[in-house]
Structures are given as structure tokens and as C-alpha cells.
């Protein structure tokens with residue numbers, strides 16, 4: 673395999689800043705839902721934030737990211753502006769989609785976030801289309817497509833990997849492999865030993881990586897993104913991770929063996945990265961606390977903005993949507 677590259681200190685701190693912002697956003701949005709201030713299902717990415725943070729610091733603003741219902745980590749990492757992000761989550765008129773997308777469909781073209789889908793596996797062929805367009809127009813843009821382990825059992829995954837490989841599309845497939853699809857454990861629904869194997873089957877590098885290890889994840893993403901940008905084709909990253917808050921808010925994770933959950937919680941990637949940054953001399957405790965405080969303040973300002981914003985007017989119902997004419 674390609675040589676191992678390492679992120680520098682500034683990159684590691686940026687990964688921590690983004691990951692901590694994601695955690696803050698997730699914690700706060702859950703508080704607001706529980707307080708009845710937001711009416712929405714929520715698919716928490718808690719535990720998976722280092723994947724999006726480590727991928728995104730390798731991307732240019734013009735690169736594109738496709739994500740899913742479990743996508744706030746990918747959106748925040750790509751740099752979506754906080755105020756319209758929270759407003760969209762709340763369905764407010766000041767949101768990135770004028771409140772018509774909601775949490776399942778947060779998109780923001782200017783940030784390189786053209787697609788968030790609730791249909792498992794549906795993002796992959798769309799990511800190919802974005803990548804194909806970039807290839808034809810020679811823009812140099814890379815498309816990163818995020819999805820879960822369960823999505824790799826959908827037909828669209830296989831078609832998309834095949835075509836991306838044949839056409840050497842500038843796309844990076846990031847499987848955020850948290851070991852569960854809804855309540856179904858990996859082994860009960862997925863035949864291959866690893867997701868990485870499935871990339872190899874389609875003639876592209878299939879890379880197993882610890883998605884909870886910032887330098888390892890950064891390095892794997894860096895190699896894959898540079899390969900795509902150089903016109904050498906796609907990569908499938910099998911990023912191992914865990915979701916701490918179940919499939920969606922309210923799920924008590926009863927189907928996850930207690931020891932497995934305890935092991936995962938003990939290895940929570942965020943406090944582990946924090947301790948490691950201090951231990952390695954990359955940052956002081958005070959500097960990291962500063963980053964955390966800045967994130968809290970910025971997110972709170974966005975929450976205030978969103979709470980104070982109006983819902984879309986009824987007159988907006990028929991605008992910006994595709995309507996089929998009835999015969």
C-alpha cells in the first residue's frame with residue numbers, strides 16, 4: 673500500500689475542533705428535542721465524529737460531500753454555516769433549505785453539500801453523478817460519499833462501485849461502519865468478512881481503517897482523496913466506528929451486548945483524542961478548553977438565531993418543490 677502520511681499539529685487541532693463542535697451540536701440538539709423545542713427524529717452520529725472531521729480537513733471548499741439521515745457530523749465537518757444549519761434542523765424559514773428539507777435533507781450547495789438522503793444506499797449513484805460531472809468538466813473536484821455498513825447490502829452500492837471503478841471517477845466511498853444497521857448486527861446481514869473486501873472485488877483499493885483514530889483516519893482519507901484528485905479513480909474506506917446513541921433517539925440499544933457497549937464507551941474517541949493531544953504536547957489543556965468554549969458559544973448563537981426565526985409561510989408550500997401535473 674501507499675506510504676503512511678501523518679497530519680501535522682495544526683491539522684490535528686482542527687480535527688479536534690470539528691469533532692468537538694459535532695459533539696456539542698449533537699448534545700444540544702438532543703436537549704432541545706427532549707425539552708420539546710424541536711419536534712424531530714434524530715439519528716445521532718455520537719461516536720463517529722472523528723471520521724468526518726479527519727476526512728473533511730483533506731477537502732477543498734469546492735469538493736462535495738454526500739451524506740445520510742445520520743449526517744450532521746458530515747455537514748458540520750464540511751463547514752456548513754451554523755445559523756442556517758440549526759434553522760434547517762428546526763424547519764425554520766431561515767434554514768439552508770428555507771425549512772423545507774428538515775433534519776433528513778439538510779443540504780447547502782455553497783458548502784459543497786448537495787445531497788442528504790434518508791434512502792439507504794441512494795447516495796452512492798448520485799455521488800457518481802457528481803463525480804462524473806466534475807470529471808467531464810475537469811474541475812478537479814472530489815466527491816466524498818458517506819453511508820453505513822448496512823447500505824453496502826443494497827444493489828445501488830454494487831452498481832455504483834462498479835461504474836466508479838470502470839470510469840475512474842473522482843469519488844471516495846466512506847463506509848462509516850458502526851457494526852449495526854438499525855437493530856441488526858453486522859454478521860447477521862452482511863456476508864463478507866469486511867466491507868473493504870467489497871471494494872477490492874470491484875477493482876479499487878478497499879481500506880480497513882480505525883475511524884476512531886484521528887491520525888489513521890486522516891492518513892487513509894488523505895491517500896484516497898489525493899488518488900481521486902489525481903484521476904486515479906475511487907477508493908472504498910471501511911472506517912470502523914461505533915454509535916453510542918442507538919439507531920435513533922429513543923432507541924435503548926437493548927440489542928447491543930452490554931460488554932460491547934461498555935468497551936466502546938471506554939474507548940470513546942473524543943476524550944481519547946483530547947488526552948492524546950495533551951500527552952503528545954500538541955496542545956495544552958487550557959488551549960483545548962478554549963476551543964470547546966468557542967464551540968459552545970458559536971453553537972448557542974446559532975440556536976438562538978434558529979429559535980427566533982419564523983416557520984416558512986404557507987405561501988411557500990408550492991415554491992422550490994417539484995410538482996407532477998395530474999392528468
Ligand SMILES: Cc1ncc(C[n+]2csc(CCOP(=O)(O)OP(=O)(O)O)c2C)c(N)n1
Pocket residue numbers: 742790791792793819820821822823824850852853854919
Ligand atoms: C432503501 C431503504 N431501506 C430501508 C430503510 C430503513 N432504514 C433506515 S436506516 C436503516 C439502517 C441502515 O444502516 P447503516 O447503513 O449501517 O447505517 P447507520 O444507520 O448504521 O448509520 C434502515 C434499514 C431506508 N431508509 N431505506
Ligand SMILES: [Mg+2]
Pocket residue numbers: 820821822848849850851852853854
Ligand atoms: Mg451501520
